Amino acid sequence: MGRRVLVVEDESLVALLLEDMLLELGFTVVDVASRLETGMSAAEQAAFDVAVLDVNLGGETRSFPIADLLRRRGIPFVFATGHDPSSLERTYPDAPVVRKPFLRGDLRNALARALAG
Amino acid sequence: MEQARPQVDLEAALAASERRFRLLADQAPVIIWRAGPDKQCDWFNKPWLDFTGRTLEQELGYGWAEGIHPDDHARCLEIYTTAFAARERFTMDYRLRRHDGVYRWIRDNGAPYYDDDGSFLGYFGSGIDVTDHVETELSLRRALSQADQYDQQQKQAQWRQEMLIHELNHRVKNTLATIQSIAMQSFRAGVDVRSGLAKFEGRLVTLSRAHDVLTQSNWLAAPLDEIVQSGIEPFRTPEDDAFTIEGPPVCLPPKMALSLAMGIHELCTNALRFGALSARGGTVRIDWQVTGDGEGEQLELTWREAGGPPVHSPGQRGFGTRLIESGLAREFGGKVTLDFAPGGLVCRVHAPLPAEEPPLVGGLVVPHH
Structure with missing residues (x-):
């Protein structure tokens, strides 16, 4: 069984994409959350090795509370965003960032970096 | 003297x-x-x-x-x-x-x-x-305050524009990832390029039509009947309309609307290949109702096929089912069931309607401060 991943992504089509890409990369997707609240409870309770967090969860909601929770739990994560990652790099210098749309090589490398971190 | x-x-x-x-x-x-x-x-x-x-x-x-x-x-x-x-x-x-x-x-x-x-x-x-002096001073002060107000408005407009561009970039990147997802679903291993391309185009056009519906409402909410129409439109023939649509006016939040339009498109594609739309005289009935009070309204939508060839359950869940499930079930805490009844496929969507859609940023709604 591959490493277990939690996916937090609010666009259902993009979530499906991530799910399929992660499966192809040999990961096991334990849960997909599409909102901050469900993402928080999954981040708190689910058993997984690494998380992929979409930064923007609709409107002005960001996934940063989930990132902070994972930091406290000591679980690595990568951010997924369509934006320029420079502002993320200031606040979360250790978190790899994958740009949307995704190159599967980028996704694989980001996850590997997070898991090695 | x-x-x-x-x-x-x-x-x-x-x-x-x-x-x-x-x-x-x-x-x-x-x-x-x-x-x-x-x-x-x-x-x-x-x-x-x-x-x-x-x-x-x-x-x-x-x-x-x-x-x-x-x-x-x-x-x-x-x-x-x-x-x-x-x-x-x-x-x-x-x-x-x-x-x-x-x-x-x-x-x-x-x-x-x-x-x-x-x-x-x-x-x-x-x-x-000193009347002339005072009046000059007063009008100068008024002019200054007007200039200040104008300056504020300019700054606000500039800030708003920056927000818009930011939001637009976010939308574009997400839409590109969405198209990437559609491509991945359409060009699966073992699917020949021609039929993969046909699937891709159908999905792309449905996504685009759903965007049109949302654009008409400033991306605030989409009328359900229009979303259903955008999903079935390519499968309709004027001389022999297989579709019946019935339900009260309901507005859906943008993401729910997109998922539903894409899901209905997938149901149509399946019906055309294996179900009611593959046989002359086959019908599809889409109806919905809203139950519950103002506090917790539920949407119950049913897709019901009839008059098609005998139905048998497919081995694995298709893209359409996954999409409807993840878009409606996961995201909105709803439930989607597919019933491969002998008379025709029945798909039931049960989803709570959000009481109030959170304000979107940028193009669409002025951000809160």
């Missing part, structure tokens, strides 16, 4: 001095007043009386205050009495009624005066008409 003479001379000299002073005071282009130690005014020069058009008797004591603009009255008396009590100089601007009834701004400078041995005798004051 010898001794009385200087006294007479002194008196004469004083009287002459007084005359010269009056002459000077009455010729000066300023209005002048004088008050005794009891604060009561006991003299006004001719220009003052000419200005107000009143007699000396009317102005004496506190009579002069009657000519002050009601809005300036209390402030003037306050400054006057406070300065007087402290024996201090003062300067104040006030509007004084001219003989023609027009109020003019007067800048009045008051100062205490004393006799040779230093005892306090009262105040002298002189004023000039």
Whole structure:
């Protein structure tokens, strides 16, 4: 069984994409959350090795509370965003960032970096 | 006689001095007043009386205050009495009624005066008409405040534009990832390129139509019937319409609308290949209702096929089912069931309608601060 991943992504089509890409990369997707609240409870309770967090969860909601929770739990994560990652790099210098749309090589490398971190 | 003479001379000299002073005071282009130690005014020069058009008797004591603009009255008396009590100089601007009834701004400078041995005798004051000056200053201030307001509006517009561009970038990148997802679903291993391309195009066009519906409502909410139409449109033939659509007006939040449009498109594609749309006379009925009260409304939508070939359950969940499930079930806490009934496929979507859609940023709704 591959490493277990939690996916937090609010666009259902993009979530499906991530799910399929992660499966192809040999990961096991334990849960997909599409909102901050469900993402928080999954981040708190689910058993997984690494998380992929979409930064923007609709409107002005960001996934940063989930990132902070994972930091406290000591679980690595990568951010997924369509934006320029420079502002993320200031606040979360250790978190790899994958740009949307995704190159599967980028996704694989980001996850590997997070898991090695 | 010898001794009385200087006294007479002194008196004469004083009287002459007084005359010269009056002459000077009455010729000066300023209005002048004088008050005794009891604060009561006991003299006004001719220009003052000419200005107000009143007699000396009317102005004496506190009579002069009657000519002050009601809005300036209390402030003037306050400054006057406070300065007087402290024996201090003062300067104040006030509007004084001219003989023609027009109020003019007067800048009045008051100062205490004393006799040779230093005892306090009262105040002298002189004023000039500064109306033009004051009005210029007021209009300058108004202009400045308008410029400031304009500047604020400019800044706000600029900020809004930045937000819009930011939001647009976010939308574009997400849409590109969405298309990537559609491509991945359409070009699976084992699918030949031609049929993969046909699937891809159908999905892309459905996504685009759903965007049209959302754009018409500023991406706030989409009417359900229009979303259903956008999903089935490519599968409809005017001469032989297989579809029946029935349900009350309902508006869906954007993401729910997109998922549903894509899901209905997938149901159509499947029906065309294996289900009701593959046979002449086959029908699809899409109906919905809203249950529950204002606090927790539920959407119950049913897709029901009839008149198609015998149905058998496919081995694995298709893209359409996954999409409807993840878009509606996961995201909105709803439930999607597929029933491969012998008479025709029945898909039931059960989803709570959000009471209030959170405001979107940018293009769409002004961000909250």
